[in-house]
Amino acid sequence: MNITDFLELPTSHDFRLVAGEKGSANDITGVNIMDNPFADDWLSAGELIVTSGYFFKESFEAQKKYFTRFKEMNIAGVCVKPQLFLKEISPNLKALCNDLALPLIEIPYGIAFSKIIKTVMQQIEATLENEKQIALDIHSQFFETSLNSGGIASITKELRKIIGNPVVITASNWQIMAHEGLNGQLLGTLDNHQNEYVFPHHLFNDLPVKTEKIKHPFYRNIEKNNQKLLCCITPIYFNQTHYGYVIVYVSNRPLLNMDYIAIESCTMSLALEIVHQKEKNRIENRIYRDFLSDLLAGNFKTLEELKQLNMTIDYELNYAACIFTIHFPETQNKSVLELRREEETMEQILGACQRYTQSNFLPFHLFKRGHQLVGILGTEKRLATGASQLQQITILKKLKLFLEERFSNTLQSAVVVGSTQPLLSVNQSYDEAENILKSLSDDRNGIYFLNDLYLEAFLVKQISDPDSSVFIDYFLHDLIAYDQENNSNLVDTLDVFLKNHHNIASASRDLFIHRNTLLYRLDRIKDILNYDFNDANHTLSLQLALKLYAKYT
Numbered sequence: 001m002n003i004t005d006f007l008e009l010p011t012s013h014d015f016r017l018v019a020g021e022k023g024s025a026n027d028i029t030g031v032n033i034m035d036n037p038f039a040d041d042w043l044s045a046g047e048l049i050v051t052s053g054y055f056f057k058e059s060f061e062a063q064k065k066y067f068t069r070f071k072e073m074n075i076a077g078v079c080v081k082p083q084l085f086l087k088e089i090s091p092n093l094k095a096l097c098n099d100l101a102l103p104l105i106e107i108p109y110g111i112a113f114s115k116i117i118k119t120v121m122q123q124i125e126a127t128l129e130n131e132k133q134i135a136l137d138i139h140s141q142f143f144e145t146s147l148n149s150g151g152i153a154s155i156t157k158e159l160r161k162i163i164g165n166p167v168v169i170t171a172s173n174w175q176i177m178a179h180e181g182l183n184g185q186l187l188g189t190l191d192n193h194q195n196e197y198v199f200p201h202h203l204f205n206d207l208p209v210k211t212e213k214i215k216h217p218f219y220r221n222i223e224k225n226n227q228k229l230l231c232c233i234t235p236i237y238f239n240q241t242h243y244g245y246v247i248v249y250v251s252n253r254p255l256l257n258m259d260y261i262a263i264e265s266c267t268m269s270l271a272l273e274i275v276h277q278k279e280k281n282r283i284e285n286r287i288y289r290d291f292l293s294d295l296l297a298g299n300f301k302t303l304e305e306l307k308q309l310n311m312t313i314d315y316e317l318n319y320a321a322c323i324f325t326i327h328f329p330e331t332q333n334k335s336v337l338e339l340r341r342e343e344e345t346m347e348q349i350l351g352a353c354q355r356y357t358q359s360n361f362l363p364f365h366l367f368k369r370g371h372q373l374v375g376i377l378g379t380e381k382r383l384a385t386g387a388s389q390l391q392q393i394t395i396l397k398k399l400k401l402f403l404e405e406r407f408s409n410t411l412q413s414a415v416v417v418g419s420t421q422p423l424l425s426v427n428q429s430y431d432e433a434e435n436i437l438k439s440l441s442d443d444r445n446g447i448y449f450l451n452d453l454y455l456e457a458f459l460v461k462q463i464s465d466p467d468s469s470v471f472i473d474y475f476l477h478d479l480i481a482y483d484q485e486n487n488s489n490l491v492d493t494l495d496v497f498l499k500n501h502h503n504i505a506s507a508s509r510d511l512f513i514h515r516n517t518l519l520y521r522l523d524r525i526k527d528i529l530n531y532d533f534n535d536a537n538h539t540l541s542l543q544l545a546l547k548l549y550a551k552y553t
Contacts, residue, residue: 053086077103238271298427
């Protein structure tokens, strides 16, 4: 049934087509009442809208906004009951509907909306049965694609073929997982972070509340590079879990109701495929984790043992152990949802690292362990120690920058790197990296090599916690007690003074105090501790005590 058929029904004899006659052949596939200004996200292509005009009664600008959106959504027509809220249908609104070829029907004041709904649904009942069969056929198409191990790319290609418009599939963080039909101009609308494409969702300033839970396509415009493009967005939400989005660039033709059915069916297939891939990745990560864990524990004695496992690793390189520690916000009693999001973020970070290293042909092998990424970074044996470390820091800085750009809202990380060793001795490098990590405070953010923190790592490894406590107490007890009693910071003052090699000018600058204030504090410290700062043994003992104190406070 189209608009003309609808107006010829006996129940519609008092209805008047007042504008948009060129759209009279629009097919009606459903009917919807709309008197909520935010309900347009729940409309479907081909629907006949019935409204009192309440939400656009104030101005022509509001009318232009909503009727333009109706046209973009391929709405069949709009039935308006004036007099109650919208006093009259203005000439401007009629002209707009004529320009849009969007039928505007005036219905009598006494007609109940429910009567219109009942009439339309009775007329399209046969059409609905046909839609059910088409929906089953489409579902079978996607199901068959999934069974044939086509993957996300094949499902995307199938959807593009059905709806005739470019398609983008993203993860829950809007990272592009697949796309089909995007030419160079449309590719330019995506954000490119070192060959990692991300959909520019930041250009949407009015996404619906709880967008990820909407199980229905909705429309938004994006404007980038002087292009204004209409996008149809459908969250991939299945079994109380959000997996991503299906985004259709409505650039070739308007979407029909059948296209909505195809998109919604596609989201189910994509969700199942994503779950399958995650499980596959989890198993692969476990295998890789077990292999690297054994390697880092020194459980392999010969290269022949390693080669029998057929792991993709270059046996001719030297390797340094690396530990990425990802810092998440510390909160007590995290909910199951928060923990799941952290786990998903770690999986996304691991995936991004693996794609980055593969695309840049880097000999970097990683696995996930809690909030850490643990791995080994290879360098050529011919390189001297300095050149090897320079190459490593260049690679790690680029990777860290890539991750921070990619996960800008969440990622704070510290990277520790052990010394470069032959493959079978990389367990020594891992022990060093672990000791470096133990010597760092929890909030440190940067890249740290053994050379940078050798003394700290040595102290952590060689001095037990009880011995450290005794050492700190012996040299700093009185000064710590004084700070606690007087709310002062003489311990920090002493630490900065010694780090600046007794230079009064530079130490006072670092402390942001006047040099006379620093001299007064130093006299007070000498009185409390009774140590001579000019004595090399005293100075070394105090520096060691301060390093241990910084570690355990």
